[in-house]
Amino acid sequence: MHALKGVDFDLNTGECVALLGENGAGKSTLIKVLGGAHEPEEGMIEVEGKERRFSGPLDSLEAGVAIIYQEFNLVPGLSAAENIFLGIEPSNYGWVRKSEQNIRAMETFQRIGAEIDPKILCDQLTIAQKQLVEIAKALVRDAKILVMDEPSAALTKKEVEQLYLLVDDLKSKGIGIVYVSHRLEEVERLADRAVVMRDGERVGELSREELSRGKIIELMVGRSMDREFPSHTRNIGKVRLRVNSLRRGKKVRGVSLEVRAGEIVALTGLVGAGRTETGRLIFGADSREGGEIELDGRKLELRNPSDAIKEGICLLTEDRKEQGLILGLSVQENFGLPNLERFSRSGWIDQKRERASFSRFVEQIRIKISGPAQLAGQLSGGNQQKVVLAKWLERNAEVLIFDEPTRGIDVGAKFEIYQWMNRLADQGKAILMISSELPEVLGMSDRILVMKEGEVRGEVENGEGITQEKLIALAIGEKERAA
Amino acid sequence: MMKILKALFSSDYGMLGALLFLCVFFSSITYEQQQPVGEEGANQLSEEIIEKFPVAGTVLIVGKKGVDGNAFVEGIRKRLTREGWEIKGALTGGPPEFGRALRNVFETNSSLDLVACEQFFAQLPVVENLRKLNPASSEMRVMTPKSYGWPNFLKASNLLNVANQIAVIAILAIGMTLVIITAGIDLSVGSLIAFSAVLATWTIREWTGGVDASVFGMTVGCALAMLASGGLGLFSGAMVAYFNVPPFVASLGMMMVASGLAYMLSGGLSIYQLPASFDWLGRGDDLGGIPNAVTLMAVLYIAAHLLMSRTTIGRHVYAVGGNPEAARLSGVPVKRILLWVYASSGVLAGLGGIVMASQFRSGDPKYGLMYELYVIAAVVVGGTSLSGGRGKIFGTLIGAFIIAVIQNGMNLTGVQSYTQKVVLGMVLLAAVLLDMLKKRGWKLQE
Numbered sequence: 062m063h064a065l066k067g068v069d070f071d072l073n074t075g076e077c078v079a080l081l082g083e084n085g086a087g088k089s090t091l092i093k094v095l096g097g098a099h100e101p102e103e104g105m106i107e108v109e110g111k112e113r114r115f116s117g118p119l120d121s122l123e124a125g126v127a128i129i130y131q132e133f134n135l136v137p138g139l140s141a142a143e144n145i146f147l148g149i150e151p152s153n154y155g156w157v158r159k160s161e162q163n164i165r166a167m168e169t170f171q172r173i174g175a176e177i178d179p180k181i182l183c184d185q186l187t188i189a190q191k192q193l194v195e196i197a198k199a200l201v202r203d204a205k206i207l208v209m210d211e212p213s214a215a216l217t218k219k220e221v222e223q224l225y226l227l228v229d230d231l232k233s234k235g236i237g238i239v240y241v242s243h244r245l246e247e248v249e250r251l252a253d254r255a256v257v258m259r260d261g262e263r264v265g266e267l268s269r270e271e272l273s274r275g276k277i278i279e280l281m282v283g284r285s286m287d288r289e290f291p292s293h294t295r296n297i298g299k300v301r302l303r304v305n306s307l308r309r310g311k312k313v314r315g316v317s318l319e320v321r322a323g324e325i326v327a328l329t330g331l332v333g334a335g336r337t338e339t340g341r342l343i344f345g346a347d348s349r350e351g352g353e354i355e356l357d358g359r360k361l362e363l364r365n366p367s368d369a370i371k372e373g374i375c376l377l378t379e380d381r382k383e384q385g386l387i388l389g390l391s392v393q394e395n396f397g398l399p400n401l402e403r404f405s406r407s408g409w410i411d412q413k414r415e416r417a418s419f420s421r422f423v424e425q426i427r428i429k430i431s432g433p434a435q436l437a438g439q440l441s442g443g444n445q446q447k448v449v450l451a452k453w454l455e456r457n458a459e460v461l462i463f464d465e466p467t468r469g470i471d472v473g474a475k476f477e478i479y480q481w482m483n484r485l486a487d488q489g490k491a492i493l494m495i496s497s498e499l500p501e502v503l504g505m506s507d508r509i510l511v512m513k514e515g516e517v518r519g520e521v522e523n524g525e526g527i528t529q530e531k532l533i534a535l536a537i538g539e540k541e542r543a544a
Numbered sequence: 545m546m547k548i549l550k551a552l553f554s555s556d557y558g559m560l561g562a563l564l565f566l567c568v569f570f571s572s573i574t575y576e577q578q579q580p581v582g583e584e585g586a587n588q589l590s591e592e593i594i595e596k597f598p599v600a601g602t603v604l605i606v607g608k609k610g611v612d613g614n615a616f617v618e619g620i621r622k623r624l625t626r627e628g629w630e631i632k633g634a635l636t637g638g639p640p641e642f643g644r645a646l647r648n649v650f651e652t653n654s655s656l657d658l659v660a661c662e663q664f665f666a667q668l669p670v671v672e673n674l675r676k677l678n679p680a681s682s683e684m685r686v687m688t689p690k691s692y693g694w695p696n697f698l699k700a701s702n703l704l705n706v707a708n709q710i711a712v713i714a715i716l717a718i719g720m721t722l723v724i725i726t727a728g729i730d731l732s733v734g735s736l737i738a739f740s741a742v743l744a745t746w747t748i749r750e751w752t753g754g755v756d757a758s759v760f761g762m763t764v765g766c767a768l769a770m771l772a773s774g775g776l777g778l779f780s781g782a783m784v785a786y787f788n789v790p791p792f793v794a795s796l797g798m799m800m801v802a803s804g805l806a807y808m809l810s811g812g813l814s815i816y817q818l819p820a821s822f823d824w825l826g827r828g829d830d831l832g833g834i835p836n837a838v839t840l841m842a843v844l845y846i847a848a849h850l851l852m853s854r855t856t857i858g859r860h861v862y863a864v865g866g867n868p869e870a871a872r873l874s875g876v877p878v879k880r881i882l883l884w885v886y887a888s889s890g891v892l893a894g895l896g897g898i899v900m901a902s903q904f905r906s907g908d909p910k911y912g913l914m915y916e917l918y919v920i921a922a923v924v925v926g927g928t929s930l931s932g933g934r935g936k937i938f939g940t941l942i943g944a945f946i947i948a949v950i951q952n953g954m955n956l957t958g959v960q961s962y963t964q965k966v967v968l969g970m971v972l973l974a975a976v977l978l979d980m981l982k983k984r985g986w987k988l989q990e
Contacts, residue, residue: 344873346872346873365872365877366872366873366874366875367875367876367877370874370875371875376873378873383867383869383870384867384869384870384873385870385873386867386870387862387863387866387867387870387871387933388866388867389862389866389867389933389934390862390863390866390933394859394862394863395874397859398859398863398871398874398875398876399874399875401856401859401860402856405855405856408855408856408857409854409855410854410855410856410859412854452874
């Protein structure tokens with residue numbers, strides 16, 4: 062299998078080209094080729110008219126190409142300045158000229174409008190600051206081309222705005238930028254051009270004038286999609302999940318909520334508002350300091366996730382790689398993990414039954430795998446989420462908590478996940494959807510709870526008149542809006 | 545060539561290829577002429593004699609002192625007597641006895657048609673001298689069993705020896721494999737060998753009858769020792785599971801505790817007041833000549849393989865090692881699994897101690913010194929990843945055998961024990977290197 066099949070790509074001075082594609086389309090591989098992490102089997106790379114061979118990260122840096130990966134390459138125990146100059150320290154006979162290093166780091170920070178103390182240790186920086194250190198690192202190495210892999214994925218709204226300004230600024234200084242992203246609205250905002258990839262091939266290019274969500278999605282998915290969210294009609298019943306003044310530390314301070322049968326309730330708010338923590342408390346993943354959880358009018362004593370699973374509550378974590386799946390186990394083993402008691406008799410696993418049940422879901426949910434023995438770590442984000450979904454569907458859970466159900470998932474798979482959520486609601490399950498994607502919140506939920514500082518600050522029925530702006534106002538809180 | 549090697553090492557039991565290679569290697573360099581001994585030699589030689597001598601005559605039968613020599617002499621004597629031969633003498637001993645017997649025969653003026661002896665005697669100068677001095681001996685023939693070429697390494701007795709010598713380490717390695725799959729380590733197993741051996745023998749000496757202990761009494765002592773070892777393992781497990789103590793430190797502490805307990809209990813001395821039958825497990829061979837310890841090892845490996853590949857516990861162990869948080873959120877009782885794994889390692893180390901006590905028919909606090917390192921080496925060579933989540937039980941068995949075969953092969957070829965350590969260390973490094981290469985897809989640089 063080839064991850065890249067004869068891809069052409071070009072970038073002009075001072076231009077920002079968005080690189081788009083679903084997960085598994087070959088974007089990451091292309092980036093790794095540019096960064097010298099993978100050597101291409103065929104084809105060539107030219108920088109400023111000169112042919113270059115990148116057989117290691119140093120080669121591409123020398124040619125002026127810097128990659129800013131999603132997982133930063135910073136040494137946590139070193140200062141910002143030390144990280145910036147790592148490997149190219151200004152020195153006299155091996156003695157680092159620290160003050161010069163700090164001054165030059167400061168100057169670079171000023172160039173990109175960053176307010177960071179060069180002497181601060183990198184593990185004390187926020188994600189946005191770390192990103193700025195990475196950019197500074199590229200600039201002191203005279204990078205002319207900056208490749209950024211989903212730079213906005215982990216930033217707050219405000220930080221994202223600053224990033225946009227910085228990108229504009231770098232462009233004006235003649236630096237070419239390759240911007241990889243899943244967020245279509247920022248592509249519209251930033252890109253001069255967009256190159257779309259699918260299945261390792263370049264399938265199209267859109268000029269600034271042609272850029273629109275519809276067009277982009279159509280190219281990415283390979284078919285036209287009129288809508289991002291599937292239509293639904295709801296038949297909402299009795300209250301199934303009731304949570305009363307749940308609390309734990311400063312993150313969750315007395316949260317009460319209800320989810321009824323056949324209802325999708327969205328729990329939204331800014332990062333750090335306590336949404337994920339609330340979900341984890343309901344699932345028993347953390348111990349609660351107070352509050353009650355009721356399912357169908359019955360009080361539950363949940364000491365750990367296993368208790369919650371037995372009661373029919375499940376959590377689809379936001380971070381699938383770290384918490385949702387065991388990447389070193391096969392997809393089937395991952396699928397079986399919470400269901401082993403159904404597939405086993407006195408401790409012996411009936412692997413035939415397990416396989417039969419798993420293959421049923423592979424078909425129903427359309428999970429793309431090479432076989433049940435494929436390792437979970439080898440799947441794309443969308444398929445990983447589908448495996449997670451399959452394991453809880455087999456479990457026949459009554460309450461499903463989806464934490465950022467479509468983060469890092471390509472457009473096509475997103476739609477399918479939404480369809481499944483609707484289908485589960487139709488079956489009378491109670492669904493709590495934790496999400497910071499406001500279009501998703503508005504497109505999928507029946508009721509919206511907005512959290513701030515560990516409390517539910519607002520509750521609205523979804524419908525006409527509810528806009529992203531209103532939700533943001535609730536999430537930020539009255540005080541800040543007044544100021 | 546590279547492709548074949550890669551394919552070999554890429555499979556789950558990649559080190560099997562290395563083991564086979566070692567066996568072939570040591571077979572080829574230990575190939576030499578072998579003398580059939582004991583009954584085998586007797587049968588072969590008798591047949592040949594009967595074929596060569598249509599008429600029965602007079603014979604002197606000589607063999608070396610010892611079990612094999614006795615069997616050899618007795619076998620030929622019985623057979624040739626039946627055929628009507630006159631036995632002039634049938635003796636076991638060394639060159640002096642042989643010479644005396646020969647002279648005796650000729651001094652009494654009787655004739656001797658044949659000397660049937662082991663190879664060793666045929667080459668002695670005494671035979672040549674006799675021919676020179678005594679013309680009556682010119683008709684005498686000397687016959688020995690026919691030799692044949694066969695590697696010393698591949699002799700059944702040697703192979704069983706290899707298995708028997710590694711049995712204790714291999715049994716401990718089962719528990720260690722489980723622990724390492726959960727991304728832990730158990731340094732206490734070597735000391736637990738000593739603790740268990742001492743506790744079992746001490747219990748038998750003090751409580752259940754000493755030299756006159758019954759089978760029941762011995763069983764009680766052994767069961768108690770295994771339970772106590774399991775208890776100590778459980779304690780390390782609790783430190784790891786409930787207090788997040790790093791496994792290295794928890795088991796390092798337990799290593800010292802167990803060793804100290806063994807010395808305290810025994811007063812630093814060997815405990816040997818045991819019934820003779822206590823060596824049944826370590827030295828007996830009830831199943832067609834296979835040592836009981838080897839049979840026990842085989843049974844345990846099959847059971848552990850089934851446990852790890854077919855049961856919920858096995859699946860949970862892999863899950864805990866692969867990603868404890870994801871496992872917990874999937875409803876796996878992570879803490880309980882950790883407890884169970886360390887307790888199992890303790891019980892198996894206890895069992896290893898009993899096998900060792902039985903092999904030496906005594907308990908000694910110095911048993912098992914440094915064994916934890918060999919056990920860990922076996923697990924790692926067998927392909928289990930120290931970062932957890934990955935590993936196979938039979939891979940560990942192969943790893944243990946690789947170590948045993950290398951040791952045995954070097955012993956057979958007379959490599960010094962100091963050199964042996966260097967070689968074993970290199971093998972361990974090579975195994976880890978191969979594992980890394982495998983993970984990276986056979987690229988030297990990342």
